[in-house]
Amino acid sequence: xxxxxxxxxxxxxxxxxxxxxxxxxxxxxxxxxxxxxxxxxxxxxxxxxxxxxxxxxxxxxxxxxxxxxxxxxxxxxxxxxxxxxxxxxxxxxxxxxxxxxxxxxxxxxxxxxxxxxxxxxxxxxxxxxxxxxxxxxxxxxxxxxxxxxxxxxxxxxxxxxxxxxxxxxxxxxxxxxxxxxxxxxxxxxxxxxxxxxxxxxxxxxxxxxxxxxxxxxxxxxxxxxxxxxxxxxxxxxxxxxxxxxxxxxxxxxxxxxxxxxxxxxxxxxxxxxxxxxxxxxxxxxxxxxxxxxxxxxxxxxxxxxxxxxxxxxxxxxxxxxxxxxxxxxxxxxxxxxxxxxxxxxxxxxxxxxxxxxxxxxxxxxxxxxxxxxxxxxxxxxxxxxxxxxxxxxxxxxxxxxxxxxxxxxxxxxxxxxxxxxxxxxxxxxxxxxxxxxxxxxxxxxxxxxxxxxxxxxxxxxxxxxxxxxxxxxxxxxxxxxxxxxxxxxxxxxxxxxxxxxxxxxxxxxxxxxxxxxxxxxxxxxxxxxxxxxxxxxxxxxxxxxxxxxxxxxxxxxxxxxxxxxxxxxxxxxxxxxxxxxxxxxxxxxxxxxxxxxxxxxxxxxxxxxxxxxxxxxxxxxxxxxxxxxxxxxxxxxxx
Numbered sequence: 001x002x003x004x005x006x007x008x009x010x011x012x013x014x015x016x017x018x019x020x021x022x023x024x025x026x027x028x029x030x031x032x033x034x035x036x037x038x039x040x041x042x043x044x045x046x047x048x049x050x051x052x053x054x055x056x057x058x059x060x061x062x063x064x065x066x067x068x069x070x071x072x073x074x075x076x077x078x079x080x081x082x083x084x085x086x087x088x089x090x091x092x093x094x095x096x097x098x099x100x101x102x103x104x105x106x107x108x109x110x111x112x113x114x115x116x117x118x119x120x121x122x123x124x125x126x127x128x129x130x131x132x133x134x135x136x137x138x139x140x141x142x143x144x145x146x147x148x149x150x151x152x153x154x155x156x157x158x159x160x161x162x163x164x165x166x167x168x169x170x171x172x173x174x175x176x177x178x179x180x181x182x183x184x185x186x187x188x189x190x191x192x193x194x195x196x197x198x199x200x201x202x203x204x205x206x207x208x209x210x211x212x213x214x215x216x217x218x219x220x221x222x223x224x225x226x227x228x229x230x231x232x233x234x235x236x237x238x239x240x241x242x243x244x245x246x247x248x249x250x251x252x253x254x255x256x257x258x259x260x261x262x263x264x265x266x267x268x269x270x271x272x273x274x275x276x277x278x279x280x281x282x283x284x285x286x287x288x289x290x291x292x293x294x295x296x297x298x299x300x301x302x303x304x305x306x307x308x309x310x311x312x313x314x315x316x317x318x319x320x321x322x323x324x325x326x327x328x329x330x331x332x333x334x335x336x337x338x339x340x341x342x343x344x345x346x347x348x349x350x351x352x353x354x355x356x357x358x359x360x361x362x363x364x365x366x367x368x369x370x371x372x373x374x375x376x377x378x379x380x381x382x383x384x385x386x387x388x389x390x391x392x393x394x395x396x397x398x399x400x401x402x403x404x405x406x407x408x409x410x411x412x413x414x415x416x417x418x419x420x421x422x423x424x425x426x427x428x429x430x431x432x433x434x435x436x437x438x439x440x441x442x443x444x445x446x447x448x449x450x451x452x453x454x455x456x457x458x459x460x461x462x463x464x465x466x467x468x469x470x471x472x473x474x475x476x477x478x479x480x481x482x483x484x485x486x487x488x489x490x491x492x493x494x495x496x497x498x499x500x501x502x503x504x505x506x507x508x509x510x511x512x513x514x515x516x517x518x519x520x521x522x523x524x525x526x527x528x529x530x531x532x533x534x535x536x537x538x539x540x541x542x543x544x545x546x547x548x549x550x551x552x553x554x555x556x557x558x559x560x561x562x563x564x565x566x567x568x569x570x571x572x573x574x575x576x577x578x579x580x581x582x583x584x585x586x587x588x589x590x591x592x593x594x595x596x597x598x599x600x601x602x603x604x605x606x607x608x609x610x611x612x613x614x615x616x617x618x619x620x621x622x623x624x625x626x627x628x629x630x631x632x633x634x635x636x637x638x639x
Contacts, residue, residue: 017039151196154182155173202240267540406484408554480505482508485546514530581613
């Protein structure tokens with residue numbers, strides 16, 4: 001691991017102009033490419049204290065051996081050069097915020113003598129009209145098959161076309177009137193080109209004209225009693241309407257826009273994009289990528305750069321709708337406008353149809369991330385890999401088949417509670433979850449963690465056998481864990497380790513997972529540095545799920561406790577009437593109203609309520625000027 005200070009440029013050497021920089025490793029390979037408005041301030045930020053850097057950034061600067069830069073005139077040029085270098089060098093530390101699949105398009109080769117309609121991927125060709133992108137190639141084929149009834153354009157390959165001309169017989173599509181069969185001279189090149197141009201016009205959004213023309217011809221044929229022609233035209237109109245129904249109208253003003261939405265967690269980000277052309281959704285795409293050190297504006301900037309970089313100008317829409325504006329939004333818009341050859345608007349929709357569409361795309365992104373996480377957690381191979389990685393990284397004797405995680409929740413020291421969740425074989429075992437009411441109630445997280453761990457592990461030193469107590473009943477805590485995970489850093493880990501030592505438990509490893517940088521802290525780290533797992537590590541993903549589940553469980557219990565503590569009753573404050581006797585009164589009589597109406601003799605029938613207490617309760621509740629039960633958070637009268 002290299003010391004970044006060994007190759008740090010002197011501050012006076014770095015210009016303050018905008019530019020693009022490259023980090024290289026000891027072998028000269030480019031490992032990271034970035035741009036900056038001011039090269040000096042950006043590069044200086046990389047050579048600060050390593051503990052203040054994001055783990056991915058820290059790994060990058062310690063892997064590097066030198067850095068060089070190129071000055072450009074403005075931010076737009078920096079954006080272009082950064083993209084070119086990323087494509088050229090494919091640096092390992094530049095996160096890819098898009099998938100590696102090419103979009104399928106419906107293409108019409110207008111540059112040929114006899115234009116052909118087909119599915120195309122990859123680099124765009126000169127002289128070819130493209131429509132899309134589509135989500136799946138089969139969707140293009142279904143749409144094309146429907147439209148060939150009205151626009152019988154050629155779809156065969158050059159070999160099939162040439163062979164049909166040699167034998168003088170068209171293919172099957174020519175016999176069923178889904179091709180105008182120019183191969184055998186049924187139509188001349190000019191007529192076939194007109195058919196192809198009409199097909200392109202319909203796909204480009206000029207659909208009403210063709211539907212109206214077919215309906216007029218159908219009515220004319222019907223008036224002339226040519227019912228066979230009228231029936232065929234009726235079916236043609238139905239085919240056009242079915243093709244239109246495949247593309248939902250979402251924007252009434254024939255807008256051309258790409259709508260992006262993101263859903264992210266600490267490790268990954270899900271991207272969804274809807275391609276709207278002519279006011280209709282022509283395609284939808286989504287993928288899940290690793291999340292680097294960038295925040296959302298930086299992610300949006302690199303996403304747009306990677307999606308549109310190198311595209312033909314006609315593939316950049318007039319509008320790009322995003323959840324948050326990218327870093328340097330004016331420069332990104334200028335760069336996209338240069339690609340398109342006209343102004344491109346990059347903005348966040350605030351109201352109306354476009355805002356509604358953005359919410360739909362966002363829901364798709366959230367569901368995609370949730371499906372990805374479920375599929376990942378349910379994969380037996382990945383779970384086994386995560387457990388094996390944990391064993392190796394934490395130097396455990398065995399794989400941690402049982403993991404227990406603890407968390408503390410409170411609001412300014414009130415209603416302090418703890419939670420314990422259990423994962424066995426990488427999956428949650430909710431029947432083993434436990435909740436703790438912290439008795440100290442000081443709001444000190446480390447003291448609360450110490451108390452919770454003490455109460456949980458005290459049972460291990462007294463249980464006669466795993467899974468049973470002294471009377472042979474199932475024990476509350478049946479088995480010891482292989483690994484304990486606490487929510488927090490080194491202070492919480494040390495408090496947990498001290499609790500285990502005090503009760504005589506020495507064979508359970510304790511680690512902490514800090515939220516800010518997802519660092520793994522262990523009490524065995526005598527040098528005071530955490531273990532930093534790769535962002536793509538299955539072990540880190542499992543620890544994150546365990547920690548987040550404990551946090552969720554603790555917060556749920558805390559909200560329940562806080563809601564109950566904010567409810568006051570007419571029974572509160574009566575001397576000698578604690579929570580247990582209050583519950584006994586309510587169970588026996590049904591409600592506070594019934595308790596108020598009860599006589600002293602009826603109150604004495606309640607277990608635990610003697611004559612003197614019954615008299616006090618009756619005296620306090622007698623009369624009409626008594627305070628009813630009220631929920632302090634809402635003001636709602638509960639009686």
